[in-house]
Amino acid sequence: MPSFSLRGFVGPWWFLLFVLLALFVVGYLLAMRRRRRDTLRFANLELLEKVAPARNRRRRHLAPVLLGVSLVFLIIGMAGPTSEQRVPRNRATVMLAIDVSMSMNATDIDPSRLAAAKAAATSFVSDMTPGVNIGLVSFAGSATVLVPPTTERDTVTQSINGLDVAEATATGEGITASLAAIDTFGNVVGGAEGPPPARIVLMTDGKSTVGMDELVAAQDAADREIPISTISFGTDQGQVEIEGERIPVPVDDVTMREIADISGGEFHKAASAEELRRVYDTLGEQIGYQVERVDASRPWFVLGTITALLAAAGSLLISQRSL
Structure with a gap:
């Protein structure tokens, strides 16, 4: 019954x-x-x-x-x-903001943080429901919009696979660049219904070292009602070798949690490649589907x-x- x-x-x-x-x-x-x-x-x-x-x-x-x-x-x-039923979203915007700082070369995640991040992000994009537009931002010392929001999954996955590390970490710039891409896309496709609901998925493994304050950027996202789902990726034992010197690169869970709290998003911790895949799977369910009451x-x-x-x-x- x-x-x-x-x-x-x-x-x-x-x-x-x-x-x-x-x-x-x-x-x-x-x-x-x-x-x-x-x-x-x-x-x-x-x-x-x-x-x-x-x-x-x-x-x-x-x-x-x-x-x-x-x-x-x-x-x-x-x-x-009526009953609740999960249905694919037919309009939404997601910006993937991925940290490509030098610390992503750390091998505390096999084979490296960056390689594991690429694999998990590629799976996330490929499995996302067709009605969701996905864009990609990479950030190290500065932020770059590699792919504006699109439903073309191959374009995004190819850009993810082409990611490479650079110096410094500008997390705030990554958030700001994502917000700008969302605004531009929303102005183009908004129409009578207004811009589609948007979210930023921010994945980073360490502290911000340059650029604007990431908490200020998070508040800017909150003011625009764009939640940020943060993924703190890596372990406290991570190290990278720079000019022959081993430098610790621990994760910054505290700041990532603050960014999520300020913006109205969720904080996720991933200390292994498997955990990262599970986090992305969870986000895919949350973002790609919505619950509706049906007859x-x-x-x-x-x-x-x-x-x-x-x-x-x-x-x-x-x-x-x-x-």
């Missing part, structure tokens, strides 16, 4: 028909009681049991009971039950119709046997 909640009905006033149904049941029971009383008054009990055994008398109630059950199903159907009355009408037919068949069968 379909599941439902009172909050999920379009026309709950149809449930008032249950009052009439209850009156029908009470009337039927009273009629049966009166009929039995009249029968016992004028009939011999031994003769009654031979002519109409108890099992036959019980069978006579089958059709009315089925009819009552049918009415219950039909009343629920008329009340317009769920058909199963109730089907059940009501089938039960009504059974009631009619039972009534016919009992009438034939009584002839």
Whole structure:
């Protein structure tokens, strides 16, 4: 039987028909009681049991009971039950902002942070629902919009595979460049409905070292109602070799969490390639689909119709046997 909640009905006033149904049941029971009383008054009990055994008398109630059950199903159907259903989004914008600073060469993630990031981001883009436009921003010492929002997945995946490291980390610039790309795209495709809902997916592995304050950029995103989902990627044991010197490159979970909190997004931690894939899978489910309430009355009408037919068949069968 379909599941439902009172909050999920379009026309709950149809449930008032249950009052009439209850009156029908009470009337039927009273009629049966009166009929039995009249029968016992004028009939011999031994003769009654031979002519109409108890099992036959019980069978006579089958059709009315089925009819009552049918009415219950039909009343629920008329009340317009709804259910939640995941449906692909047909308009949305996602900017992937990926850190390509030198720390992404760290091998605490096998084979390296950057290689694992490329693989996970490529899978994320390829699996995204068709109605979502995806763009790509890379940032190190500065930020570059490599691909403006588009539904062409091959363009984005090719750019991801071409990412290479550079010096410094300008996280704030990466956010700002993503916001600019979203604004430009929204102005082009906005129309009467306005720009599509947008989100930034920011993946970085360390502290910002140059450029504007990333928390100021996060506030700018919040002011535009564009949440930032942050992925803090890597471990505290990460190191890179620069000019023969081993330099620690720990992740900056604290700042990434602050960016997410300020902008209204979610913080994710990924300390392995597998965890990063799971994070991207989660984001793909959140971004690519939305939950809508859809009509769920058909199963109730089907059940009501089938039960009504059974009631009619039972009534016919009992009438034939009584002839």
